[in-house]
Amino acid sequence: MASTFFGLNIARSGMSTYNAWLNTTGHNIANVKTPGYSKQVVNQAATIPISYKTSYGMTGSGVEAVSITSERDVYYDAKYRDTNSVFGKYETQMYYMQSIEDYLFARDETSGAMTNSLNKFFELLSGLRTSNVSDATARTEAVGYADTLTYYIRQAANSLQDMQKDINTEIGATAEKINSYAEQLTYLNKQIATIEVDGTRANDLRDQRAYILDKLSELVDIDVVEKEPVGSMGHAQFIVTVGSAVLVDTFEFNTLKYEVMDTTANQNDVDNIYNLRWSNGQDFGIHETGIGGKLQGLFEVRDGNNGEVFKGKVTGATACVTDATGAITTPATLKVTGTNEIANSLFKLDIPERDGVIEIGNSRYEYDSFEVTTGVDANGNSVYEYTFTLKGALDNATATSLTNTKPSMQVGDAVDFRGIPYYMSQLNEFIRKFSYEFNKVQVDGYDLNGDKGKELFVGKDKASGVEMSFGTGNIVEDPRYGNLVNYTFNTADSAKGVFSYYSLTALNTSINSKIVGNGSLLACSDSNEPGQVSNSGNLERMLNLQFDKTMFHQGEPASFLRVVTTTAGVDSQKVLSAAGSAENIRDAIDLRRLSQSGVDEDEEGQSLIICQNLLNYQYKVLSVMNEVLDKLINGTAV
DSSP: OOOTTHHHHHHHHHHHHHHHHHHHHHHHHHTTTSTTOOOEEEEEEEOOOEEEEETTEEEOOOEEEEEEEEOOOHHHHHHHHHHHHHHHHHHHHHHHHHHHHHHHOOSSTTSOHHHHHHHHHHHHHHHHHHSOTTOHHHHHHHHHHHHHHHHHHHHHHHHHHHHHHHHHHHHHHHHHHHHHHHHHHHHHHHHHHHHHTTTOOOHHHHHHHHHHHHHHHHHSOOEEEEEOOGGGOSOOEEEEEETTEEEEETTEEOOEEEEEOSSOSSTTOOSSOEEEEETTSOBOOTTOTTOOHHHHHHHHHHHOBTTOOEEEEEEEEEOOEEOTTSOEEEOOEEEEEEOSTTTTOTTTOOSOSSSEEEEETTEEEEEEEEEEEEEEOTTSOEEEEEEEEESSOOOHHHHHHHHHHOOEEEESOOOOSBOHHHHHHHHHHHHHHHHHHHHHHHTTSBOTTSOBOOOSEEEBOTTTOOBOBOOTTTSOBOTTTOOBOOEETTOHHHHTTBOOGGGOOTTTEEEOHHHHTOGGGSOOBSOOSGGGTTOOHHHHHHHHGGGOTTSBTTBSHHHHHHHHHHHHHHHHHHHHHHHHHHHHHHHHHHHHHHHHHSOOHHHHHHHHHHHHHHHHHHHHHHHHHHHHHHIIIIISOO
């Protein structure tokens, strides 16, 4: 049977429960603006009733606060992080692609840039028809716009390289931020485990952990799994994975290490390119499509080549020769025949001059240099034949196997995104092909002095600083592409400044220093007789290049540049649209999430009034019980 003061205990239980509710409501209101905070609620239940052993059975004993939980939905958390990762990737790409578009695209006819300079160059050349072709001033003005063309190409290429450096630095900073978040997660896991060991719920710490996971998901795609302890004993296991690697496992975390690669993937890549590796030695896989988040966006812009890489077939290999100490005295070589257009065109060839990587199946071979010559395949088609000098050891068995099986190979990873390497290669292809075609006409004509023309479009070698000469007409030409191909690095010809057009890039293109200030050296004439200097037959051949639709797959030279700039604009708009869509989806999911877990000031204000009324009723119960007991005890002298 219940005690005389049983009613007071019921009132006390109600006061205690609704006081917890009031405090929780106040806590919610105080954290309305706290990032990542989710609404907390008091879960209450009736206490165990008491049996009076009478006909009416059991009587209630009051109420109790069973637990305080947060209104967080793990489903919406997971969906939010998935879409946040997608948004992080596209937002990063959007910023950099808009910059690439700005570097390549002239927004009006007076703002300069490549296409306008090219058109102006031909316009001034055309003007030499009607004016005196012997006017050195008019010739110099035309050459000046050729110089402007190379200036804008260099400017765009240097801007792309600067961007690549910035992205590389940002990759390192992003890896450090991921490591910091991983460390914070393990610290919070320890705090949560300590508090929840007795069965309570660490709601605020769990909210902090969820908020860090939200921020982490913007950097990289993550999967989160929380496993309850077996038999409700011990602590829960909390695992965060990135791809196939574990970033956080409860109280332990893995870190990302960024390290400078000793190889490069593209001819014009900046030095000190970063690769990522897990601290446990596992490869990160920087070009896997499942990375997600900002990190994937950075890698794709930095390394994106539209999936276009050098491809070939191994035709032979020689093993290295070592001395008694094991040191390599004669390096191994790999002979390759090109099988795609990049490998069979020095205008498109953009593999590194040295320190590149050859991939054959799952094997990777670093090379120190290469040579290239023309050859003929079984069908009589002209192909390029490469001899790569390898860095590391290659034994006889492997060399024999490669020679016999003739496997396919490629140089570098195919990254299916049009990033900096892609646009750099487009600029390289344009300046090489256009320079070759114009120089070929220029050296066939005669200048105002009656002398044979000199190459107009040249460049400066980065290593030696000498002004390049391409020896047009002296080196074997590929009949399909008109490429100069007999090219070997570190030869005596290179030391004299005779180079292949492979060495001419958007970064070093320039105008012959002897011609840029002296238009009389422009070879407009096709006669070397002083009296026939005004014969401008060669000028017509120069002007015909403007409308040469066979020079590029895209058509005439200006069309090639327009396609490049248009492609950059389309790519920029594509990621802009994708970023906007991803942001809308993410925000819609976040709105659904907030509708359940967010704190609403009006709703909490209403809860305060309800709590106040319920507490007042408990006080009323207590007051009535007090009067009854007072009458019972003092009034009846019980």
